[in-house]
């Protein structure tokens with residue numbers, strides 16, 4: 001019997017033997033009983049493995065598609081850093097978008113994983129991407145839809161450009177998640193995630209992941225994780241898996257809510273522009289994100305920074321906070337972060353799972369502030 005991704009996600013890590021718990025146990029241990037030559041089939045040390053990570057990784061692999069392997073990390077940042085470090089070994093240049101999540105750019109420039117040269121480009125300027133890759137070998141880092149402007153890049157085209165330059169394409173797929181977009185099917189070698197956002201979905205845990213079809217690459221990432229010590233806590237992994245199981249339900253609602261909010265904002269007199277990828281007016285969005293672009297959108301207000309701050313402060317339901325993808329609607333004026341390069345009156349809104357009428361009513365009253 002061929003089961004849907006949703007069913008596999010709900011049941012991953014569940015034993016069917018009598019008396020078995022319904023979900024994988026939480027195993028808080030730093031080490032395991034062992035002696036003599038280490039048996040590779042048994043766990044030895046908590047920095048190398050935990051049964052809870054394995055259940056989470058199984059679920060993440062299922063979500064990405066058949067034949068995938070996932071490696072969990074303690075944050076999206078840790079997953080990005082491990083990915084760059086492993087892939088930049090022998091590929092001395094990392095080409096990345098100039099508008100991706102600002103901390104990924106910051107990390108790349110400060111850490112220069114593998115000693116790589118970091119080059120930033122407009123990811124939608126495909127000639128500039130090809131020129132930056134040169135003859136390769138290099139790593140092409142994509143983020144689409146990008147945080148916070150939600151620009152959508154053509155993944156098949158980027159994979160082609162990377163292939164021509166003897167380079168590997170990696171996609172930070174945090175905004176859409178693998179439920180809505182499958183980078184590996186467009187030719188990427190790996191997807192990278194912050195589990196902190198929609199994947200865990202309840203704003204109660206930090207986590208990250210690397211997913212690939214290459215068993216060798218997954219092993220290289222596991223080895224890096226063990227050596228670098230960037231390991232997920234057992235309880236964090238348990239929480240992330242608990243949240244992940246309801247991802248399809250939450251995302252379906254968040255896509256509907258985000259689209260309704262975007263359409264409300266489209267015609268609002270105080271709004272200068274709305275950033276949300278719509279499947280119905282862009283063939284590229286439709287081909288890559290056929291079921292919707294997720295719960296994150298952004299809009300630019302007319303007027304001053306103080307006026308934008310007043311709007312954020314006036315919300316009664318939408319929570320003023322950073323991060324996104326949780327069940328509660330949340331927003332912030334993005335440029336309040338010093339290193340962010342977003343327009344100064346851009347407000348990023350994460351649609352939660354509340355009824356859309358409530359979110360839009362709150363938005364309407366806040367926009368009167």
Ligand SMILES: *Cc1c(COP(=O)(O)O)cnc(C)c1O
Nearest residue numbers: 075076077101147174194196207
């Ligand atoms: C939040 C985020 C990250 C970093 O994830 P953390 O879990 O906060 O470390 C990376 N990429 C994108 C697109 C993000 O939104």
